[in-house]
Amino acid sequence: MNLHLVSDATGETLNSIARATVAQFEHASITYHRWSLIRTRFQLHRVIEGIEAEPGPVLSTLVEKGLRGDMETACQRIGVPVVHVLDPTLTMLQEQFGEKAASRPGRQYVLDADYFRRIDAMHYVLAHDDGQAQPGIAEADVVLVGVSRSSKTPTSFYLANRGIKAANIPLVPGLPDAPALDDPKCPVIGLTLDAEALIEIRRHRLRMIGAAGTAMAARQDSGDYVDLESVKAELLWARRLCARRGWPVIDVTRRSIEETAATVLKLMEAWHDRRRKAAETPATSA
Structure with missing residues (x-):
């Protein structure tokens, strides 16, 4: 099975999630397709072409709304599921903090x-x-x-x-x-x-x-x-x-x-x- 990992940063979060979850399936045979630093529609277009060529479910950490919408539309057209893995945590924290998430990619990698x-x-x-x-x-x-x-x-x-x-x-x-x-x-x-x-x-x-x-x-x-x-x-x-x-x-x-x-x-x-x-x-x- 093909598994596409689409990230607007380095992709380390998705790599960790994929490794932790796939390890629970003893007989799974996975071909990983890693797409990192996806921040423009041109870059996303290459990702969509790759998913069309080798269809499979998509795990995403894209946070920019426009790119997320394009990704969801394309996956629906291709007939593959897409999961934005950060959404449950972001939603919960927004409710707790009373503040809307910034939705800016790569903020965890700032030179602070x-x-x-x-x-x-x-x-x-x-x-x-x-x-x-x-x-x-x-x-x-x-x-x-x-x-x-x-x-x-x-x-x-x-x-x-x-x-x-x-x-x-x-x-x-x-x-x-x-x-x-x-x-x-x-x-x-x-x-x-x-x-x-x-x-x-x-x-x-x-x-x-x-x-x-x-x-x-x-x-x-x-x-x-x-x-x-x-x-x-x-x-x-x-x-x-x-x-x-x-x-x-x-x-x-x-x-x-x-x-x-x-x-x-x-x-x-x-x-x-x-x-x-x-x-x-x-x-x-x-």
Whole structure:
């Protein structure tokens, strides 16, 4: 089946909605047609030609009334359904705010303070990946810790896209703890996973390194890096370290990066709530 995603902005909203909904259909075979930055009638005409050539339902985030009307008329003529996915939410918020929506495309992508905060967070993650620039970790919003290949870096980058400055520090048995972890000014959260899943990830990484012709792959492949008992001991050591420090741990074995990041955000919120309540509680005299 053809599915047309028509957006007046980047199309990320539609991509997320389509991915979330289509995932509920085990036997669906979908051919996606993505039409982004559609803001003129000329551009919409090309979209309509594409829908005529390969008919299928349309999901739309168009907000300009004229383009929406043209789209609806064309879809009715072609005989395909069209759903404006933002309408239910916009209608509800208009009623709550007592204000009519502006209907201007791409307003979520303006270069405002939130945009620059995300860019700043991305630069921060690049500078503080894998334990780099530890003095700057005092500026972090969250620190992720875990053994090698436990999804610390991709989770950090996903959080940066939410404007979160996420540093990450590897936990390595036999090495002293990073000084930045002695008195953290932000939440520290551990990431862990099943030993066999971790070994598979590490082996894949080593194959990639080996393809680049380095000697490190063979050296690590023959050592503790991918030995099952050694990896189990490494993960147990890391869990015990987190428990001693009072750091919560997320098992990422069956979690997507998005799910891991969402859990990190919840744990960050809980950490700040505890700090705020502690600050509000008056000290009792002896």
